[in-house]
Amino acid sequence: MHEIKTGFGDILKRQLELAERNYELLADRGVRAINVMGAIGSGKTVLILQLAQRLQAKGVRVGAIAGDVAGDDDFKRFQTAGLPSAVINTGDDCHLDAHRVGHALKEFPLSAVDVLFIENVGNLVCPADFPLGTEQDLVVISVTEGDDMVRKHPKMFAQTDVVAINKIDLAEIVGVDPQKIVEDYRKVNPHGRAVLTDARSGRGVEELLAVLGL
């Protein structure tokens, strides 16, 4: 038995290179993109629609890309809201990647938008390992997922700079103290910013816009 050094390179570097290409394309077209991640049912779509509505009221042009394993339900929601939009169906993958997003960006009317929300596949874990080339990442969790979300996924939150803790209107009903989530998050990410939101009513959405610098 013997050992052979391979050193043919890091497979995630390729992902990083593709993400950088997306980043440059978006910067070149003057588009600020946000990668919105979070579990199924955390409220990503509704939150994006609320953020979009407020931005539009300020004269900012907003677009959205819906990433889903299958179906065009979220895409239709964006269409109904009048947003330039696209859908990426991953087929069997549990996350978007820079390659797929790169293709979607080529087809997207980038000159018609200033801000682009890219809604990742509903999945709290996997998307974190695949940078898309967006300016910022936003993770949406809901209080209905429990107050131990950060403890269950510490590495994810250690690497996430903006977190929306959504559905806080339901906190009392499900017996969750949102402050506990915020405290855990501060421990793993001293520079992170957490915002309490209730996307349905719009509570906290202005503050989230400010944190995102939009």
Add this chain to the structure above:
Amino acid sequence: MHEYSLAHSLLEGLLEHLSAHPVEGRIVKVHVRQGELLILSQEALKEAWRILTEGTPVAGSELEIEQVPVEVRCPGCGYQGDARYLAEEGWHQAIPILACPECGAQVEIVAGRDLAIDALTVEGPSGPPAGQD
């Protein structure tokens, strides 16, 4: 379950490498370096490898995964090195904190998000000596 797509990328990379640098003998182990910040299950990655390699020249090989720690660089004070870890009761693993251990500023990640095949263990009489490319 992104372990399958990562295993697939590792396999593609390895097969490409092997077609350019053929190996005499049977590959029994594939040594993988995994950055600590990646959120993946080593067991799932190994299982995906077992399934995806069936029918390929590396069928029957096993992944040997070594987790490497995070390295950070501080744009504020210039610190470069290990990250600080949160190790408190109630947290089930040591969590690398992406703030400077010296001055507390937000840091850049130098290493800790890598996934690479560093080496192969080959069984067979006619292979080249260890270390040769």
